[in-house]
Amino acid sequence: MTFDFDVWCSQKLACVETALDGFIDASSPADMGVVMRYGVLGGGKRLRALLVFAASEAMHGNTDAALRAACAVEMIHAYSLIHDDMPCMDNDVLRRGKPTVHVAYGEAQALLAGDALQALAFEVLTPDAEAIPSHVQAKLCRLLARASGLDGMAGGQAIDLASVGQSLTEAQLRRMHELKTGALLKASVEMGAACQASFNGALDVLKLGGLAQYGSAVGLAFQVVDDILDVTADAATLGKTAGKDAAQNKPTYVALMGLDEAEKYAHQLLDKALAALDQCDLTQDTALRELAIRLVKRQS
């Protein structure tokens, strides 16, 4: 039977949406669950979740662990968007074609919903049930925490804030994006691989290394394409404000290298991601390949 990537995507998207719906209780204290659900459900490409699923399947991972890991990375991603959109940060009013969380519910609720989503991500990774071995739970928390904090997403966001109006070298720009968006995308791949329940000794070191390289390349490619789309797409297609980076004088790959070179660079990174799969005998893994290709060719 041929692998149908579109069918695979639809199935996984349905799984993660149902699971997220179940994990965030609408009847929670002071309607906080309603605010969290608004920020998480019913939108987004779920790229991080798809990377978790693809990597887990490539490594024959524990399926419950993969589902929880997929929800956890999406919760972290959603919380970061909620906080980034707030007036004291990017002050954005439109996200996925809807008013941002603080516009819809107020700043205090947005702040708290983001905080609660970060905690929920780690709660989802550490169920009481013995179905997921504790060493897998601990490793998933370790990967997610590192990718979310000072040496990952939050650190990258801090550099981003500090660099508005500054001119960065390519190395500085790459470092910012490796942290800001790359770390969580790479962690999604590594968390998927970590769902394999064998103890460390038995893990396939070659495959883990290849997947980490794949994750790094895909993470950076994502950001380069994001910068390109900020210039080439319109708000209706993007579902968020377009042209914002240039308007805020933010350093981007397009500003640094021009549109043509940025597009070339995105394709080089795609080649690098696919080569990493080849080198660790995952050439035949259609989901990982297709995810990388579609990520670079996306229009929004």
Place this chain on the structure above:
Amino acid sequence: MTFDFDVWCSQKLACVETALDGFIDASSPADMGVVMRYGVLGGGKRLRALLVFAASEAMHGNTDAALRAACAVEMIHAYSLIHDDMPCMDNDVLRRGKPTVHVAYGEAQALLAGDALQALAFEVLTPDAEAIPSHVQAKLCRLLARASGLDGMAGGQAIDLASVGQSLTEAQLRRMHELKTGALLKASVEMGAACQASFNGALDVLKLGGLAQYGSAVGLAFQVVDDILDVTADAATLGKTAGKDAAQNKPTYVALMGLDEAEKYAHQLLDKALAALDQCDLTQDTALRELAIRLVKRQS
């Protein structure tokens, strides 16, 4: 040799301060580490850390795990204060006798530093080293995540926000505080107990149950005393703005039951905490006893 509680406290406080100093790197991206250190180091009673140490010692826990758990709860506590003080929440300018983080560094930095501290708490609980068994790492993450999120601190904060100017019943007020401050204080005790590295089967169920009861009583007593001090202490002693709850028309135990009854209630809760220790053969545990007593008798 007699146990000297004051010496014990000084030793533990020095340990946790040194460890926190080591965990938060000042040279991190865009000075974010500097902001985090400002919010965490050099202040606070470290009550949560002391509860972790006391419970861990009562259960003969792994000392490295206890130190990491102590730092993790203090990081969560510090992040919650940083976010609570922000203009969109309590809008407070003074904390531990110093300008609050957003006053000193700006709102965006305060928001990000809080976010990064929450992630760091989970990172600290999940070291690569095998010195802490993975089932202990997973359990510590589980307890901390539950106590921090929607069914704990963040949920309580949401109720608090929603209840300004409302009149609450005692049951509603207790529920708010059980979540807002009680959950993390109770989790501190439970995380200390979880540092015992034996697998579940070998754990002392009686002692764990007693410690959980102790943690609940101490958590609630802390808040009742907080409400009393908001009325009776001045800003210089408190290190934060006094009389704020009443000014903001926030529901408190003093507003609900009057000062005398609130003081009686605090002592009843202390008795309950001490009785819980007696019932699980931890009567002789001086650190746990003294912590409960001093918490109720504190002046700031």
